[in-house]
C-alpha cells in the first residue's frame with residue numbers, strides 16, 4: 001500500500017471516530033442543568049489559571065477594609081453578584097444552580113485560596129464562555145478591588161447579616177437545604 005493511502009485511511013478512521021463520539025455526546029442532550037464532567041472542570045480550571053498573567057496574580061489590594069467600604073461593597077454585591085452567587089456566596093440561587101458551568105461556593109477553598117490579584121483579575125475581566133461577566137472598565141478600577149475585600153469577608157458574615165441581605169434582596173437568597 002502506498003504511504004498516502006495509509007495516511008488517508010488513518011484520517012478517515014479518526015474522522016469516523018469523532019463523528020460517532022459527537023453523535024453519542026449530542027444524544028445525551030445539552031442541558032445547562034447538568035454538572036460539567038470532572039475532565040471538563042479540570043480543563044476549565046487549568047485554562048483559567050493559565051490565562052491570568054503572573055504579574056496580575058501578585059498585585060496587592062490598594063484598599064483596606066473599613067466598615068464604610070464593606071457596607072458599600074456589600075450593597076453592590078447584592079445588586080450585581082448575588083443573583084448568581086447568592087447573598088451568602090453559596091451560588092445556590094435559582095439562576096446559579098442552573099448555569100453551566102455553575103458558580104463555585106465563594107466561601108470555599110477553591111475561591112478563598114486565590115490571591116487578591118487573581119480575584120481582582122477575574123472580577124475585572126470576567127471569565128469567557130461562562131456566565132461570569134467582566135465588571136471593570138478597560139483601565140484599572142477600584143470597585144473590583146472593593147469586591148475582593150467583601151469576598152474575603154463573606155465566609156465570616158454572621159447569620160444576622162445574611163438575613164438582612166435576604167430581606168433586602170430576596171432574589172439572592174440561597175436555596176440550600178439546612
Ligand code: HEC
Pocket residue numbers: 044048077080081082083084085099101102103104110111114119122123127130131132133135147
Ligand atoms: C450571571 C451570573 C453571574 C454574575 C451576575 C456574577 N457572576 Fe461571578 N461567576 C459566575 C459563574 C458561572 C462563575 C464560574 C465560572 C467558571 O466556572 O469558570 C463565576 C465565577 C466567579 C469567581 C471565580 C471563582 C472561581 O474560583 O472560579 C469570582 C471571584 C466571581 N465570580 C465573583 C463575582 C462578583 C464579585 C460578581 C459581581 C460583581 C459576580 N461574580 C457576578 C456567574 C456570575
